[in-house]
Amino acid sequence: KAGVTQTPRYLIKTRGQQVTLSCSPISGHRSVSWYQQTPGQGLQFLFEYFSETQRNKGNFPGRFSGRQFSNSRSEMNVSTLELGDSALYLCASSLRLAGSRYNEQFFGPGTRLTVL
Amino acid sequence: QKEVEQDPGPLSVPEGAIVSLNCTYSNSAFQYFMWYRQYSRKGPELLMYTYSSGNKEDGRFTAQVDKSSKYISLFIRDSQPSDSATYLCAMSDSGAQKLVFGQGTRLTINP
Numbered sequence: 001k002a003g004v005t006q007t008p009r010y011l012i013k014t015r016g017q018q019v020t021l022s023c024s025p026i027s028g029h030r031s032v033s034w035y036q037q038t039p040g041q042g043l044q045f046l047f048e049y050f051s052e053t054q055r056n057k058g059n060f061p062g063r064f065s066g067r068q069f070s071n072s073r074s075e076m077n078v079s080t081l082e083l084g085d086s087a088l089y090l091c092a093s094s095l096r097l098a099g100s101r102y103n104e105q106f107f108g109p110g111t112r113l114t115v116l
Numbered sequence: 117q118k119e120v121e122q123d124p125g126p127l128s129v130p131e132g133a134i135v136s137l138n139c140t141y142s143n144s145a146f147q148y149f150m151w152y153r154q155y156s157r158k159g160p161e162l163l164m165y166t167y168s169s170g171n172k173e174d175g176r177f178t179a180q181v182d183k184s185s186k187y188i189s190l191f192i193r194d195s196q197p198s199d200s201a202t203y204l205c206a207m208s209d210s211g212a213q214k215l216v217f218g219q220g221t222r223l224t225i226n227p
Contacts, residue, residue, distance in 0.1 A: 033213060035215075035217075042217055043160070044217070045214050045216070048213050056214045058214070090159055090160070096213065101167065104162055104165065105162070106162075107159030109157070110159055
């Protein structure tokens with residue numbers, strides 16, 4: 001079974017630009033979560049999508065947005081990039097079965113974004 | 117103050133040693149406690165998951181959760197050079213979908 005895939009793996013942008021990152025979950029997984037990882041703040045939750053709806057949201061400004069498609073693939077968008085947005089952006093998928101107490105999250109390799 | 121505190125290390129030990137990693141937290145609503153391992157240029161992978169308090173063992177790895185002290189630990193026995201990685205604790209309240217991570221501890225096992 002293929003794992004979580006993220007594209008692109010590396011990206012360089014300049015301040016003020018916008019960027020779109022893509023995530024394809026494991027086949028059959030319907031929940032996709034996004035995280036930002038930086039040396040200073042560590043791994044921080046951005047948002048979760050399930051059945052094309054945002055279910056949870058972290059404490060990030062509105063410049064960070066996302067969406068999920070009917071095939072569970074997800075994209076996240078960052079508008080008006082700032083230097084501090086340089087980070088590894090990780091996507092994680094899970095089954096999120098109804099009535100299940102715990103659903104393991106499987107992480108992709110991440111997209112390394114550098115803002116110049 | 118962060119919800120989850122973890123000493124970032126780095127931690128360096130000789131091969132075969134017992135490694136102890138730990139995290140403290142402040143949110144008493146956390147019920148799900150996880151340890152992830154992250155190799156360089158890879159995403160985190162789940163090592164252990166514990167619900168509520170107690171111990172859990174899986175091979176050379178043992179996870180402990182003490183909710184009364186808001187303290188969790190991961191022990192690695194007979195450590196191997198292949199265990200060299202960053203270890204992240206993570207926690208969540210109901211549903212385990214929104215994970216709150218510690219800073220991660222960078223561990224090196226020296227042959």
